[in-house]
Amino acid sequence: DQQVKQNSPSxxxxxxxxxxxxxxxxxxxxxxxxxxxxxxxxxxxxxISISSIKxxxxxxxxxVFLNKSAKHLSLHIVPSQPGDSAVYFCAAxxxxxxxxxxxxxxxxxxxx
Amino acid sequence: DADVTQTPRNRITKTGKRxxxxxxxxxxxxRMYWYRQDPGLGLRLIYYSFDVKDIxxxxxxxxxxxxxxxxxxxxxxxxxxxxxxxxxxxxATSDLLGKTQYFGPGTRLLVL
Numbered sequence: 151d152q153q154v155k156q157n158s159p160s161x162x163x164x165x166x167x168x169x170x171x172x173x174x175x176x177x178x179x180x181x182x183x184x185x186x187x188x189x190x191x192x193x194x195x196x197x198i199s200i201s202s203i204k205x206x207x208x209x210x211x212x213x214v215f216l217n218k219s220a221k222h223l224s225l226h227i228v229p230s231q232p233g234d235s236a237v238y239f240c241a242a243x244x245x246x247x248x249x250x251x252x253x254x255x256x257x258x259x260x261x262x
Numbered sequence: 263d264a265d266v267t268q269t270p271r272n273r274i275t276k277t278g279k280r281x282x283x284x285x286x287x288x289x290x291x292x293r294m295y296w297y298r299q300d301p302g303l304g305l306r307l308i309y310y311s312f313d314v315k316d317i318x319x320x321x322x323x324x325x326x327x328x329x330x331x332x333x334x335x336x337x338x339x340x341x342x343x344x345x346x347x348x349x350x351x352x353x354a355t356s357d358l359l360g361k362t363q364y365f366g367p368g369t370r371l372l373v374l
Contacts, residue, residue, distance in 0.1 A: 152303075159302065182361055193266070193352050193365030194305070239304055247360045248312075249320065252297075252304035 153177045154242050156253035163260050169227040171256050173240030176221060180242035184250070185214060185225050188237045197238070198225070230260045265289045266366035268353050274372045275343050283338045283369050285353030293360055294336040296320075296328060299350040299368075311336055343373045 154175045163169045171185075181202040186194035200207040200214045200223065207214050213226045227234055240253040266287045275281050285294065292313050297305040297320075307320030309328040317328060325347060327339045340347055350370050354363040 154304070156304075184362065186365075191367070193354075193367050196362050196364070199361065241305075243361060248310065248318070249307060250295075250305075250363060252306070254302045254304045 151176075152254070153180075154240055154251045154253040156238075156240055156256045158256050159254070160257040160259070163230045163258065165232055165260055165262050166229045169225075169230045169234065169258055169260065171225040171227075171238050171240075171258065173223045173225075173253050174221060175223075175242050175251075177242070177244070177251075178221075179245050180251070181245045182243040182247075183214070183216060183223050184241045184243070185212075186239040186241060186252075188239065188255070194239055227258075230258075232260050232262050234258060235260045266353060266355055266364055268351075268366040268369050270369060271367065272370045274374065276374050277344055279343050281340045281343055281371070283351055283353075283371070285336045285338070285366055287334050287353075287355045287364075287366075289355050289357075289364060290333075291355035291357050291364075292333065293356045293358070294330065295354040295356075295363060296326075296336065296338045297352045297354065298322070298347075299352060305352060308338065340373075343371075345373045347371065348373045 184199040185197040187197045188194040216223045237255045241250045295310040296308040299305045311330045353366040356363045
């Protein structure tokens with residue numbers, strides 16, 4: 151059973167608008183969450199993270215929100231740009247710090 | 263030069279063959295990881311190593327083995343490849359805190 155789920159396999163957004171990518175998790179032992187971005191033929195690259203003691207972390211156009219009670223996090227990209235088109239993976243780190251669990255990914259397409 | 267390199271980038275092999283995938287890093291990190299990616303399932307951890315003398319099984323280690331030859335080198339072996347090991351394989355590294363992992367470009371493996 152997947153402990154980290156991204157229920158939307160794909161998302162299409164117009165350039166300049168907001169992109170919202172969602173992620174749900176089931177394991178209460180996760181205490182650190184990350185978003186990775188992946189282009190074709192490349193490895194995932196770290197984008198932004200959030201500790202379980204926070205509910206929001208912002209870095210430029212990217213903001214991650216964490217709702218611990220709902221076991222839900224989301225990544226907001228504002229404004230979206232065509233270069234943001236990629237697959238985005240949500241990942242959760244266990245509190246032992248030795249294992250990342252990934253969601254299945256969401257393919258974001260930003261149309262010019 | 264890339265911080266995390268993987269060789270080969272693409273490989274086609276036949277059922278029953280032994281194959282080795284290699285990973286090298288110049289980041290000076292102690293921790294190294296091997297993942298496989300399958301469509302819709304995200305990345306799943308195969309093995310990880312926190313230093314040269316430390317090897318640990320991940321979520322899906324059956325059918326795989328690893329060797330940590332040096333701090334900078336971590337190889338993954340398929341002793342007798344089978345078709346359901348066809349996947350994209352990623353190596354990653356992290357520092358002692360382990361919160362952010364840095365990925366190589368991946369090896370695409372096809373087992374016929």
